[in-house]
Amino acid sequence: MQNISQSLAEQLRIGELELSRRKRLLDFDHTDAANLLECLPLIAPRIGELVNDFYLAQTQQPEISLIIGDKDTLSRLHGAMRRYVTELFSGDYDGEYVSSRLKIGQVHHRIGVSPKLYLSGINQLTGLLETCLQELLAEHEERFLRTRRSLQKLMLLDNQLVFDTYIAALQSEIENVNHQLEEYASSLEQTVAQRTQELTDLSNRDPLTGIFNQRAAQKMFEPLKQLADQSLKPICLWYLDVNHFKMINDGMGHSQGDKVLQQLADTIDQTIKQLPKGAQGYASRFGGDEFCVAIFGLGDAQQQAQIQQFFGRLKAIKAVSLSVSLGAAFYSPGHGIEPTLEDLISRADSLMYMAKAVAHGSGDNEVMMDNLPEDTKVQRIPSRA
Known part of the structure; x- marks a missing residue:
């Protein structure tokens, strides 16, 4: 990034x-500067004519004529060129001269003069200057030769500065392009990451209810089981499903059925979010009207309390008459064979069907739960909501 408080030479x-x-x-020294300064009085009266000849030849080239564009621009270029030729024979080639040469290069680049066109113009200008010097110093060949050599050195120095x-x-343009590419790549990377996350979420979410699906x-389950261990x-x-779905x-129609499932999913999600401190879990839809909830960190009494709160939330839904049958199976680390998720679901599913048999025709929420530590005892928890 360029510092705009610096001069072009400093940059x-x-x-x-x-x-x-x-x-x-x-090999340009004070002798060369003196040689050029000595010729200023001779060449000064010829500068206007020389500049006219230069631009007359330049405007014959379509590329140059197109860049110049109009009469006013051409007039300004005439004035700038007259000053430039005068400075060539000024004998002073230090800081101010350098700044002037750098600005010439900057302007030429901005208006679209390519390096090949610039060098073509400089070659033409050098030829005109040498011809003029030869005419002015026709009787002083040695002086002409050393002045021409000094001018050639200075023109080479000027070309260096202009091409800098x-x-x-060009470097600045490349840096800008690279910066834009980096920004674009970063933006694209973020977009891809966002889209990937969205696709991941979609692949893990049930489209109707928004909670996790069976795959998720x-x-x-495995990280939750590791935490339990x-x-x-x-x-x-x-494991629960809707009674008489x-x-x-x-x-009432499938749209009402969908609404029931969505309200049930919202109630389950609300229960998960309001678990006591230290407990955690997730809810998922396993298909149809069947849902699965895994909760870590609560004993049987606490689980009973959570189930009763869940039933209470269901009763609070006034839009539809909604009741569920629920089976609850425990995994307690250190007690018996370690079950897989499928094992727990199978046990909870069996308990759910036992609860459904009890709830048959009653319209009440029912739950069957096995005890801690895991054994064959099963208890029915009556709905008090």
């Missing part, structure tokens, strides 16, 4: 030491 790091080094490399600005401008539930705290798995679909 390009062309100070006094660098300018001196460049002059030495071209061309190169710097299977992936999430490490902490020696239990997992309770609820077919009658709701057949009698």
Whole structure:
């Protein structure tokens, strides 16, 4: 990033030491400066004519004529060129001269003069200047030769300075393009990550209710089981379905059936979010009107309390008459064979069907739960909501 408080020479790091080094490399010294200054009185009256000849030849080239564009621009270019030729024979080639040359390069680049066109113009200008000097110094061949040599050195120095600005401008353009590409790549990466996350969420979510699907539930169980094994705290798995769901679909329509499932999913999700501190879990839809809830960190009495709160929330739904049958199976680390998710679901599913048999025709919520530690005892928890 360029510092706009710096001069162009400072930005390009062309100070006094660098300018001196460049002059030495071209063998340009005070003798050359004196040679050129000595010719200023001779060439000054010819500068206007020389500049006219230069632009007359330049405008014959379609590329140059197109860049110049109009009469006013051409007039300004005439004035700038007259000043440039005067400076060539000024004998002063230090900081101010360098700044002037750098600005020439900057302007040429901005208006679209390519390096090949610039060099073509400089070659033409050099030829006109040498022809003019030869005419003015026709009787002083030695003086002409040394002045011409001094002019050639200075023109080479000028070309270096001008092309420094061309190169710097191109580097700046490349940096800008790279910066834009980096921003685009970063934006694209974020978009891809967002879309990937969205697709992952979609693949893990039930489209109707928005809670996790069966596939996600299977992936999430193992980390929860590891947490239970490490902490020696239990997992309770609820498996539940809606009582008389077919009658709701057949009698009230599938849209109402969908609404029932969505309200049930919202109630389950609300229960998960309001678990006591230290407990955690997830809910998923296993298909149709069947749902699975896995809760870590609560004993049987606490689980009973959570189930009763869940039933209470269901009773609070006024839009539809909704009741469920629920089976709850425990996994307690250190007691018996370690079950898989399928094992727990199978046990909870069996308990759920036992609860459904009890609830048959009553319209009440019913739950059957096995005890801690895991054994064959099963208790019915009556609905008090």
